[in-house]
Amino acid sequence: MALQKPKRDPRSANAKAGSASDKAPERITPAEHAIMDVLWQRAPLAAADVMEALRAEKDWTSTTVKTLLSRLVDKGIIDAARDGRRFLYSPRLARAHYERTMTHSFVDRLFGGRAAPLVAHLAEGERLTDEDIAELDALLEELKNDRR
Amino acid sequence: MALQKPKRDPRSANAKAGSASDKAPERITPAEHAIMDVLWQRAPLAAADVMEALRAEKDWTSTTVKTLLSRLVDKGIIDAARDGRRFLYSPRLARAHYERTMTHSFVDRLFGGRAAPLVAHLAEGERLTDEDIAELDALLEELKNDRR
DNA sequence: CGCCATTGACTACAACCGTCATCGATGCAA
DNA sequence: TTGCATCGATGACGGTTGTAGTCAATGGCG
Numbered sequence: 001m002a003l004q005k006p007k008r009d010p011r012s013a014n015a016k017a018g019s020a021s022d023k024a025p026e027r028i029t030p031a032e033h034a035i036m037d038v039l040w041q042r043a044p045l046a047a048a049d050v051m052e053a054l055r056a057e058k059d060w061t062s063t064t065v066k067t068l069l070s071r072l073v074d075k076g077i078i079d080a081a082r083d084g085r086r087f088l089y090s091p092r093l094a095r096a097h098y099e100r101t102m103t104h105s106f107v108d109r110l111f112g113g114r115a116a117p118l119v120a121h122l123a124e125g126e127r128l129t130d131e132d133i134a135e136l137d138a139l140l141e142e143l144k145n146d147r148r
Numbered sequence: 149m150a151l152q153k154p155k156r157d158p159r160s161a162n163a164k165a166g167s168a169s170d171k172a173p174e175r176i177t178p179a180e181h182a183i184m185d186v187l188w189q190r191a192p193l194a195a196a197d198v199m200e201a202l203r204a205e206k207d208w209t210s211t212t213v214k215t216l217l218s219r220l221v222d223k224g225i226i227d228a229a230r231d232g233r234r235f236l237y238s239p240r241l242a243r244a245h246y247e248r249t250m251t252h253s254f255v256d257r258l259f260g261g262r263a264a265p266l267v268a269h270l271a272e273g274e275r276l277t278d279e280d281i282a283e284l285d286a287l288l289e290e291l292k293n294d295r296r
Numbered sequence: 297c298g299c300c301a302t303t304g305a306c307t308a309c310a311a312c313c314g315t316c317a318t319c320g321a322t323g324c325a326a
Numbered sequence: 327t328t329g330c331a332t333c334g335a336t337g338a339c340g341g342t343t344g345t346a347g348t349c350a351a352t353g354g355c356g
Contacts, residue, residue, distance in 0.1 A: 031314060033257070047333075063316050066334070071313090085323060086333060096269075099258055103269045106254055109181070110247055115270045116283040121244075121251045122263045123291055133291055135264040140288060143271055143281055179344060195303075211346050214304065219343090233352060234303060 026075045028098070034058055035068050039078060040095040044088035174223045176246070182206055183216050187226060188243040192236040 028036060038053045039045060045053070051065040069089055072078045080087040111117045119136075122128055128136075176184060186201045187193060193201070199213040217237055220226045228235040259265045267284075270276055276284075 029313060030257075060314095061316060062333090063318095064314075067315075070334080085321090099265070100269045100272065102258060103266055107270065110250060115267060115276055115280050116287065117247075118251055119263060119267065119284060120287060121248045122255065123287065124248065128263055128291065132262060132264050133288060136267060136284070137288055137292075139264065139268060139271065140281060140285055143276065144285070175342095177343060208344095209346060210303090211348090212344075215345075218304080 026077055028072075028075075028077060032068055032072055032077075035065070035072060036077070036091060036095075036098075039089060039091045044081065044090040046083070046086050046088055048086075050089070174225055176220075176223075176225060180216055180220055180225075183213070183220060184225070184239060184243075184246075187237060187239045192229065192238040194231070194234050194236055196234075198237070 034054060034057065035050060038050050042049075042053075047062065047066050047069055050069065051060065051062050054060060054065065069078070069080075069087075073080045073089070077092060078089050079092050080089055082088075107113055107115060107118060182202060182205065183198060186198050190197075190201075195210070195214050195217055198217065199208065199210050202208060202213065217226070217228075217235075221228050221237070225240060226237050227240050228237055230236075255261055255263060255266060
């Protein structure tokens with residue numbers, strides 16, 4: 001067989017000049033995200049409830065849902081509280097917190113932290129409704145006031 | 149051993165009620181993204197050039213860079229033009245195009261397509277400089293004019 | 297002309313992800 | 327009490343990703 005010798009662990013030592021405070025907030029995969037969406041809507045749920053809530057969207061068997069729940073527990077993203085024979089699962093982070101983290105890392109990665117180019121992209125794709133624009137307008141007004 | 153029997157292909161049938169026009173634009177992984185960043189800056193480069201450009205950032209061996217380049221070619225994301233004994237690689241998509249795609253899918257996934265909550269998150273995290281705000285202001289003004 | 301350095305192809309391998317089947321424990325109904 | 331339905335644990339399989347070693351072809355230099 002003769003396997004190679006050195007072999008360092010993968011997935012870990014990612015960068016050379018890594019920024020200091022790189023606390024990885026445990027990545028959520030797309031499939032896991034679907035589960036989180038459910039849990040963020042209605043707090044503690046059993047596995048069966050989650051599956052039920054997802055039936056319209058995902059064609060998953062119960063095992064799949066349960067595996068995903070287990071993995072989320074392992075990652076420390078959700079909490080499992082025993083309730084008789086089963087567990088009740090709830091998120092450990094508010095959705096807003098997660099959104100903030102994801103948004104920042106996304107904007108950092110793609111736009112070096114600048115928000116404006118991002119909004120420009122959205123505008124170009126005609127993704128902004130009149131309502132969006134009004135909302136952004138109000139938001140900006142508020143920001144401008146805060147600054148001065 | 150007794151392997152299970154049915155076994156459907158993974159990764160494919162993702163959703164049940166999938167949105168129609170779901171043309172997958174071939175996913176770029178984080179490691180591949182580093183390569184793309186280089187290629188988006190300086191058009192056709194040989195593998196060695198790419199490695200050189202990344203030396204400060206990533207501690208990759210030449211093999212790693214070459215593997216990533218090959219995978220990008222396989223995915224149809226970059227183009228390899230033979231140049232004597234070697235290849236010269238160039239992106240097939242402009243960076244702006246990629247940014248747009250990523251932005252839309254990100255906003256869709258996290259915010260159901262609404263831009264305003266995204267900007268709100270950025271504001272909350274004090275990620276917006278005065279300059280950003282001015283830029284957004286101008287952008288919004290323009291959008292408002294376009295709409296009427 | 298012969299040797300060496302460079303280059304891409306192929307292979308490898310561990311961790312991770314999407315998806316499930318199977319199994320053992322366990323509590324409820326008949 | 328006995329059986330069944332349910333639940334979580336375990337493991338598995340095929341694909342992807344990060345990272346890298348090895349090898350054969352090939353072209354330039356002495």
